[in-house]
Amino acid sequence: MGFWIVMKSILHLAYFPNIAHFTALVQGKSSVFEVCDNYTKQTYRNRTCIYGANGKLQLNIPVNHTQKERQLYKDVKIANDYKWQIQHFKSLESAYKTSPFFEYYEDELKPLFEVKIEYLMDFNFKCLETIIECLQLSLNYTKTKQYNTSANTVQDFRPLVQCKKEIPQQFETYTQVFDAKYGFIPNLSIIDLLCNEGPNTLTYLERQSVNLVKF
Template identity: 65%
Template sequence: MNIIIHPTYFPSIAHFVAMIKAKTIVYETDDNFLKQTYRNRTHIYGANGKLTLNIPVIHSQKNRQKYRDVKIFNEEKWQSLHWKSLLSAYRTSPFFEYYEDELQPLFNTKMDYILDYNFKCLQVICDCLQLELNTSKSETFQKIVDDKTDFRSLVNAKKEPYQNFDTYTQVFNNKHGFIPNLSILDLLFNEGPNTLNYLESQTLITQ
């Protein structure tokens, strides 16, 4: 299966299920940036339930702005806030300490563009998983693609399709129950080396 999909901020489990099953992956980088998407947000499992981590961006005064051109608003101390949220949510998880040293530099290094930062996060996750993906980047935007399975709809945080993913033990299971399809970080910190096996065994429901 050849797919096209957005690079997002610490992608959801659904994103990774799609990517891990793909023969080739084209990352959509030439579309317009839209609000309310996973381009600059991800969901983790905090003490009070689902918690959104949002990267502030600088919105252009123009009507449209390409995803590749959107800059991060680094005047806000968002990286420090996100790292503290991850510590609070996952420091008692089985594998947080195992991956902490690889992930922490992402929250200490400033980058100008959201797309570049997302690619950096993706690379670190793939390094943690020892996963090699066959990827390329789109050069022009095509609304309809005929030669690839289109998973670009997964970027939409408001119209997320229901995913019947298998349960796994999460830090706050006993408080709020199982929350599916969170950031890949949730799966990584809770399942560690079993993450790849989990992803390969899931079936993605698309609309």
């Protein structure tokens, strides 16, 4: 896989974005986050996947559903009555406590699961900014001001947010905590790469290519 540059890209914001999302972000000269779209189910907006002791594990943020037929993503509220943050962080600890770099980033990640944030999009931006800080990445991004179904002037990575109809990706293997049991699992949350590769995360992302074609 070779290094490639995306001049400008548009993406949906996800919960601890996966490696495909972060590859597009790192290699893009300028990224735009779609913030004017309607919220839809079965996407990575409120879920992320990590490598647990029993294989691929999906973590879901519970959200409050309204009676409206359509709801803007930026208006979706987290169902904070549930103790989901405790469960999510315990899952991260269980999955990555023996990884090379979990303890190195733990102090940055843990506060995300101790503060109550009302809106899903706000929480996802906070998670994104935390990962950017962990990577010491200078990332230039903006937000959309209106929703456009087509993105003719930019590379459209918005399909990457799909979970149920996820686009398969082929990435270089790296050592994962439980790969001796279940083999390499590609395109997990950026947390998986960060905890296993640490400072090498950026170098890894710069070598990857993102597939946008379903096959």
